[in-house]
Amino acid sequence: MIRQQGERTAKARVVRLGGREIIVAEGQHLSFWADISHRSMTASWPSFIAGAALVFVALNAIFALFYWIADQPVSNVPGGAYIDYLYFSIETLSTAGYGDMHPQTSYGHFVAAVELFTGIFSMSLMTGLIFARFSRPNARLLFADHPVISSHEGKPTLMIRFVNERHNIIGNATAKLWLLRNEVSSEGGSLRRFYELPLLRNEHPALALSWTIYHVLDAQSPLYGLKPEDFAASDVSLMVVVSGYDVVAAQTVHARKSYDYPAIRFGQHYADILDRAEDGRLRIDYGRFHETLEG
Numbered sequence: 001m002i003r004q005q006g007e008r009t010a011k012a013r014v015v016r017l018g019g020r021e022i023i024v025a026e027g028q029h030l031s032f033w034a035d036i037s038h039r040s041m042t043a044s045w046p047s048f049i050a051g052a053a054l055v056f057v058a059l060n061a062i063f064a065l066f067y068w069i070a071d072q073p074v075s076n077v078p079g080g081a082y083i084d085y086l087y088f089s090i091e092t093l094s095t096a097g098y099g100d101m102h103p104q105t106s107y108g109h110f111v112a113a114v115e116l117f118t119g120i121f122s123m124s125l126m127t128g129l130i131f132a133r134f135s136r137p138n139a140r141l142l143f144a145d146h147p148v149i150s151s152h153e154g155k156p157t158l159m160i161r162f163v164n165e166r167h168n169i170i171g172n173a174t175a176k177l178w179l180l181r182n183e184v185s186s187e188g189g190s191l192r193r194f195y196e197l198p199l200l201r202n203e204h205p206a207l208a209l210s211w212t213i214y215h216v217l218d219a220q221s222p223l224y225g226l227k228p229e230d231f232a233a234s235d236v237s238l239m240v241v242v243s244g245y246d247v248v249a250a251q252t253v254h255a256r257k258s259y260d261y262p263a264i265r266f267g268q269h270y271a272d273i274l275d276r277a278e279d280g281r282l283r284i285d286y287g288r289f290h291e292t293l294e295g
Contacts, residue, residue, distance in 0.1 A: 040129050041129070048129075059093060059122070063089040063092070063118075064088070065085075066111045068085045070111075074104065075103075084101070093118065094119060137251040138253060139242065139243075139244070139246070139255035141165065141257075142163050143255075143257035144270065145263065146264065149266050149268075150295075156216070157215065158177075158238075159214055159215075160177070160238070160257075162240070163211070163286075163289065164207050164210075167208055167209070168208065169248075172203070173207040173244030174203050174204075175204075175211070175240065176199075176240070176242075177199060177213060177240055178194050178196055178197065179195045179222055179223065180192060180193070180238075181193065181235060197223075200215075210274070212270065231264065235261065237258060238258070240257045241254070243255075268292040269295065270292055271288045271293055272288075273285045273289055
């Protein structure tokens with residue numbers, strides 16, 4: 001979707017919220033380089049590596065062109081072929097400097113000096129970006145595919161299960177459950193509101209295995225008395241946010257999971273995944289982690 005404004009054209013930006021795509025900024029004129037650090041941090045690893053390789057090739061191609069158009073600025077280049085200048089550029093930009101070829105004119109030394117500075121700067125920048133990507137805390141929580149609504153201790157309850165895949169300790173873990181739904185204001189306008197749903201227990205002292213959070217659908221709940229068709233009519237979404245202190249990484253970690261209303265299972269409960277092995281140790285069956293049962 002493109003909107004024309006004068007002589008400038010801006011593409012709508014899209015984000016995902018609550019499991020759906022939402023257009024959040026149409027007509028915003030933001031260049032690719034305006035927030036390149038954020039793009040570098042949020043790109044997937046294949047995209048990040050491909051982008052870095054593309055920049056490396058482009059820089060070397062440009063500097064090789066500067067060498068190639070001059071009159072023998074580099075020694076020991078057989079026939080003055082462009083490909084040889086490209087190889088020399090790669091050696092210079094990467095600061096390898098094998099020594100077979102070297103600048104022999106003032107012009108060659110000047111271009112090589114500029115390329116060396118560019119190489120040192122780009123390598124430092126790339127090192128920082130790679131370190132930042134590796135050092136970002138990651139909770140590695142696995143969330144069940146479906147929230148369930150069924151009876152728990154005699155009350156209708158919304159339940160969501162998740163597990164710590166690393167099996168290390170996440171200390172002082174806290175969970176929040178949010179409801180997002182469409183409503184009509186008193187003026188008749190359509191809007192999307194969100195509510196924090198109270199949990200029976202929203203803290204865990206040491207999350208190492210699985211944790212199921214519970215929200216009771218009592219009279220104080222925004223979901224009280226709603227039927228499955230009401231969830232669809234108001235386009236209900238759920239969002240779980242979990243944070244805690246990873247004792248191994250010595251950092252606070254966060255995880256989030258969103259569900260749309262079709263993912264909610266009514267009248268079902270989670271299959272039991274915890275039991276005891278023959279030697280008495282606790283065992284988790286991940287093969288049944290996402291399984292839900294009737295009743």
